[in-house]
Amino acid sequence: xxxxxxxxxxRGLVYVQLQQIKGLKPGIKEIAIEIDxxxxxxxxxxxRLVKMGFLQSTKGKGGGFYFDxxxxxxxxxxxxxxxxxDKAYTGCGFGLKSCSDEQQCSLHSQYAPIRASIDKLxxxxxxxxxxxxxxxxxxxxxxxxxx
Amino acid sequence: xxxxxxxxxxRGLVYVQLQQIKGLKPGIKEIAIEIDxxxxxxxxxxxRLVKMGFLQSTKGKGGGFYFDxxxxxxxxxxxxxxxxxDKAYTGCGFGLKSCSDEQQCSLHSQYAPIRASIDKLxxxxxxxxxxxxxxxxxxxxxxxxxx
DNA sequence: ATATTAAAAGACCAAAAGGTCTTTTAATAT
DNA sequence: ATATTAAAAGACCTTTTGGTCTTTTAATAT
Ligand code: FES
Ligand code: FES
Numbered sequence: 001x002x003x004x005x006x007x008x009x010x011r012g013l014v015y016v017q018l019q020q021i022k023g024l025k026p027g028i029k030e031i032a033i034e035i036d037x038x039x040x041x042x043x044x045x046x047x048r049l050v051k052m053g054f055l056q057s058t059k060g061k062g063g064g065f066y067f068d069x070x071x072x073x074x075x076x077x078x079x080x081x082x083x084x085x086d087k088a089y090t091g092c093g094f095g096l097k098s099c100s101d102e103q104q105c106s107l108h109s110q111y112a113p114i115r116a117s118i119d120k121l122x123x124x125x126x127x128x129x130x131x132x133x134x135x136x137x138x139x140x141x142x143x144x145x146x147x
Numbered sequence: 148x149x150x151x152x153x154x155x156x157x158r159g160l161v162y163v164q165l166q167q168i169k170g171l172k173p174g175i176k177e178i179a180i181e182i183d184x185x186x187x188x189x190x191x192x193x194x195r196l197v198k199m200g201f202l203q204s205t206k207g208k209g210g211g212f213y214f215d216x217x218x219x220x221x222x223x224x225x226x227x228x229x230x231x232x233d234k235a236y237t238g239c240g241f242g243l244k245s246c247s248d249e250q251q252c253s254l255h256s257q258y259a260p261i262r263a264s265i266d267k268l269x270x271x272x273x274x275x276x277x278x279x280x281x282x283x284x285x286x287x288x289x290x291x292x293x294x
Numbered sequence: 295a296t297a298t299t300a301a302a303a304g305a306c307c308a309a310a311a312g313g314t315c316t317t318t319t320a321a322t323a324t
Numbered sequence: 325a326t327a328t329t330a331a332a333a334g335a336c337c338t339t340t341t342g343g344t345c346t347t348t349t350a351a352t353a354t
Contacts, residue, residue, distance in 0.1 A: 001236075001238075001240040002240070003342090004343095005341080007241070011242060027299095027301080028301070029300090038343060039344090040343070040344050040345065041342070041343050041344080043301075044303095044343085046301085047302060047303080050302090058301080058350085059299085059300055059301045059302075059350045059351050060298085060299055060301075060349095060350055060351025061299045061300070061351060061353065062299085062300090062351080062352070062353090063299075063300045063301060063350090063351065063352090093149070094157070095154045105281075106272075106276075106280035106281055107268070107272065110268050111148075113264075114261060114264050114265055114268065117260075117261050118261055121254070121257050121258060121261065125253075129253075133253035134252075150312090151311075151312060151313095152311080152312075174330065175331070176330090185312085185313060186314090187314050187315065188312070188314080190331075191313085191314095191332095191333095194331075194332060197331090197332090198332095204330095204331060204332090205320085205330085205331080206319070206330055206332075207320055207321025207322055207323095207328085207329055207331080208321060208322045208329045209321080209322070209323090209330090210320090210321065210329075210330045210331060211330080211331085212331090
C-alpha cells in the first residue's frame with residue numbers, strides 16, 4: 001500500500017506517540033527495533049520527519065523523539081503526502097492525462113469511489129488515533145510486526 | 148495505481164484488442180505511439196507478454212501482435228499478477244506480518260473492504276471488456292492519453 | 295571543564311524500476 | 325534465393341528507492 005519509507009515513518013510516529021502516552025521519549029535504536037525497521041534508515045527517516053515539523057527531538061543524554069502536544073493531531077495523509085507526494089491515489093488508474101467525471105476512462109466509475117475511500121481512510125485516521133487504538137489492543141503493533 | 152510496466156502492458160493489450168476488432172495487427176512502433184509509451188520499452192514489455200502467453204505475435208513482413216481468439220478473456224488481475232506479483236493489494240496496510248480478520252491492525256476494518264473492491268475491479272474487468280468500452284467511447288483511449 | 299550520550303548531517307552503497315540501443319532471428323513478398 | 329520487414333534477444337544505461345556507515349553537533353550529568 002505504501003512505500004517503505006512511508007511505512008517506517010508511520011510506524012515510527014505511532015510508536016513515539018505510544019511511548020509518549022506512557023511518559024517516555026524513545027531514541028532511534030529503540031524505535032528501530034520495536035517497529036522492525038533498519039536502524040540507520042530509521043534514523044534518517046526520523047530526522048526528516050523532525051525537519052518537516054511532524055516530530056520534535058532533543059540531542060544528548062536523555063534525548064529522543066517526542067511530539068509537541070500543542071500541535072493538532074497528524075492525519076496519516078499529511079505524512080504520506082510529505083513523503084510520497086500526492087501521486088498515489090490521484091490521477092487515472094489507466095494512465096490518462098486527466099481524470100474527472102467529465103472525461104473519464106472505462107475504469108473511472110468503478111475506480112473513483114475506491115480512491116475516495118482511501119482518501120477518507122488516510123484523512124480520518126491520525127497518528128494519535130492509531131496509537132490510541134493500538135494501545136487498547138495490548139500493543140498489537142509491537143507484538144505483531146515480527147511474527 | 149499501477150507501476151509503469153503494468154500500465155504500459157495494460158494499455159498495450161487493450162490497444163491490440165481494439166485494433167484486432169477492426170481486423171488489424173499492429174506493430175511495436177504503432178502501439179508505442181498510440182499508447183504514449185517509450186518505443187523500446189514498449190517492445191520489451193510486449194515481448195514479455197508474448198512469452199507469458201497473454202499475446203501472440205509474428206515476425207517479418209506483415210508481422211505484429213494479436214490475440215488468440217480461442218483463449219478466454221484476460222482479466223486485468225492476471226496481467227497485474229504476472230508483472231507485479233500479488234504484493235500489491237495483499238498484506239497489511241501498516242506492515243504487520245500477517246493480515247486477517249482474526250489478527251488485525253487498527254486500519255484493517257477500514258482497509259480490508261477497500262482492498263476487496265480493488266480485487267473485484269481487476270478481477271471483473273478484462274482487456275476485452277475495456278476494449279469494448281473504449282470502442283464505444285469513440286477511442287477515448289487514444290485521444291485522451293496525450294492531452 | 296569534560297566525558298558521555300544521542301541526534302544531525304551527509305557521504306556512500308545496493309537493488310529495483312524504468313528506459314535505450316544493437317544484434318539476431320524469422321517471416322514474407324519479390 | 326534474396327531483400328526487406330518486423331519481432332526476439334540481450335547488453336547496457338539512468339533514476340529512484342532503500343539502506344549503511346562515519347563524522348559532527350548539541351545536550352546533560354559528573
Ligand atoms: S479517467 Fe481513468 S480513473 Fe478517472
Ligand atoms: S492487519 Fe493491517 S490491514 Fe489487516
